[in-house]
Amino acid sequence: MLDLLVLGCGPVGAMAGNLAGQAGLTTAVLDRAPGVFDLPRAIHFDAHIMRILQQVGLAREVLPAVRVWKRSTFYGADAEPIRVHDWPSDKPYGWDAHYLFYQPTLEAVLRDGLTRLDDVDVQLGVEAVAVDQLDDHVTVTIRDPGGELSTLSARYLIGADGASSFVRSSAGIRLLDGDFDEPWLVVDLSCAREIGRPDESEMFCDPARPATRVPGPGRHHRWEFMLLPGETPEEMQRPERIRDLLAPWVGMDEVEIIRASVYRFHSLIAETWRRGRVFLAGDAAHQTPPFLGQGLCHGLRDVQNLVGKLAAARAGGPSQQLLDSYEAERRPHVERIIGMAVAAGLEICVLDPAEAKKRDRRLRQAAQSGDLPRTTFQGMPPLTGGLFDGTPGAGEQFPQPSVLDGQGWLGMFDDVVPPQVVVVARGAAVPEIRAVTDQLGIPLVAVGDPGTGHLFTVDQSVSEWFDRHGARFALVRPDRYVHGATDSADAAKAMIRVVCEYFPGSR
Known part of the structure; x- marks a missing residue:
């Protein structure tokens, strides 16, 4: 019997496999897709995530394919800055504070990392069709590309299979709505020239149409445009509409469109992240508006926390206490950051011009007094609860000197x-x-x-x-x-x- 099954080989599942293999857990990582999803999705991770990549020996492989992100500027209705985040040049965690990346490249590095590990078996192109729990193990029934059924058993199962998680639905776990749901058009493109400042993102809090520009690594660039009332995804994805939206920055004759799709930016969290021997991680457990760029970061922190505790339980630690502490530590952290992202989104998505002027005035005054609403750009909040001692500094990431x-x-x-x-x-x-x-x-x-x-x-x-x-x-x-x-x-x-x-x- 295996120690661990991981359903999903996106970045969260692949990281779980890397962590498990390094910890000596016999593991199978399964995914219905035969290869890396070739379109960009997440675009940001922070120094804590680079530290996890360092832990599994892949930071140096990722580093050449990222762009260091140094500033985020929010512009008000009058096109003047209302909030600016500059990150200091010191590196208390050993790495730059923020990075911008291309997700297919990161996924490829993580999957390649799995090939180093003798205790990890990767099966791609297989579909999970049933999950069954027994007293001492979990069994997953899978269907291969030829339609043949087989089963795998392990002591534990991690569902890292995304927002529409089969593991979550099989376990009968509901998603709870956080009451934020806004449609945005996301446009990823490739352009030979730099557009705007190469290390700075821009958030345009324009009531006429909120929008974002993010410089990805290399030739990759991203824009996001909020849909206005009455607009449809079909209308917004038309080439001529995309051309008009991008016109202030770049012409269609100098770019290659990689992706243009409408997504719903929403806040959702599973009612529980554990049912017996089945655990949820990443988008299977929680989904956040992307305004702070923490969606992928949440998932990678999840599996670092969980896999380390599965390994500790396997080595003789108090398994019930260890495994209960996964959600006890991670859930409040995720909920707090989702709350920050929702608050930022509510500020950004103001469509009433009079309200936008009030927002701009309030944020500029807060910037002058040092009372701006807190986000993860001012530093990551500590973990709480679970196994932590509760003394000063408990739950913080320790510096990396x-x-x-x-x-x-x-x-x-x-x-x-x-x-x-x-x-x-x-x-x-x-x-x-x-x-x-x-x-x-x-x-x-x-x-x-x-x-x-x-x-x-x-x-x-x-x-x-x-x-x-x-x-x-x-x-x-x-x-x-x-x-x-x-x-x-x-x-x-x-x-x-x-x-x-x-x-x-x-x-």
């Missing part, structure tokens, strides 16, 4: 320290904790003081993190989220033992 040893520079934190429980401590506090970390066999990284025989970092971002949280010790989980932080050596020792119980295979 450069790490050294007594001989000099070794590399980035995630490359030097395996994906396991790790203790990070201010250098002067290392002797207070060293006996416990040695006893449990977990890495110990000193901050600011090389000491003797320790890994250490002198990165200012880590010192600032400790200062901000009033801590000398941080307990970092295998997924690089902080379990808890404290100034007390005794509290740190207690936390170490707790988190090692959760993740026994990581020490």
Whole structure:
């Protein structure tokens, strides 16, 4: 029997397979499509996602095919800026804050990554026709291209099969409507020249027609146009209409249209993400308006969280507590960010000119006072609930500094320290904790003081993190989220033992 079945080999399912294979879980990844979907969909991911790609050894393969995104500007009804997001050049997580990418390229890299893994079997062109749960496993019946039926069994199943998820419907899980639903025309094109600033997106909050321009990597560019009341998808997808919409920026004689389709930007979330041994991830579990570019990011964070806990349960961790914590940690995070995206969408989609002027005035005043409504562009909110300790800093991604040893520079934190429980401590506090970390066999990284025989970092971002949280010790989980932080050596020792119980295979 397999450890894991993953239904869906888009970016979320393929990432689940990569994570599972690296964790030593015997896994089958299934998809009814024989190859990569060749049209662009998601276009943005952030530094946290590049860190997950780094975890599975694929960041360097992805990096040449992305564009670093440095600014997002929102323009008001008068075509003047009402909100500008500039991202700092420092890289506390080891990577640039935001990237723009071409989804078929990312999917191809993730699928190629699966071929490295002996414990992962990929079956494409097969359709799941039934899902059955028993006490100790799940069985999926599949139909191959010739119509033959067969079954696969595993301890757990992840449904990463998209918005119309067969796994979700088979499990009888409903989608709950978040009361946001707006149709937009999405136009992807290829153009030999740069259009606008190459590292800046633009959101035109024009009541005459809200629109967005996003520069993809290489020759790829994207525009999105809101449909106005009375307009139909058929009308908006006509070539002459697309030509007129693009006319302010580019002529049809200098572009190749890759895709022009109307999509509904909506907010939906599954009533539960787990039913027994069946889990949902990505669009199968939640769908968000794209105004913050977090849809794909949600799904990749889902499977990093879930697969790590499946591996921990397989290694002897408390399975019920671990697996219940998946939704307990991820759902509030996703709901909060969907709420931010909906709020941004409601600001953008104002069609009444008088209301648009009021919005512009309010946002400009908020920008001057520093009181702009929060989005993910100001930083990712922490995870809450679940297994986290609840101390200051718990649930945050820990910074990724450069790490050294007594001989000099070794590399980035995630490359030097395996994906396991790790203790990070201010250098002067290392002797207070060293006996416990040695006893449990977990890495110990000193901050600011090389000491003797320790890994250490002198990165200012880590010192600032400790200062901000009033801590000398941080307990970092295998997924690089902080379990808890404290100034007390005794509290740190207690936390170490707790988190090692959760993740026994990581020490």
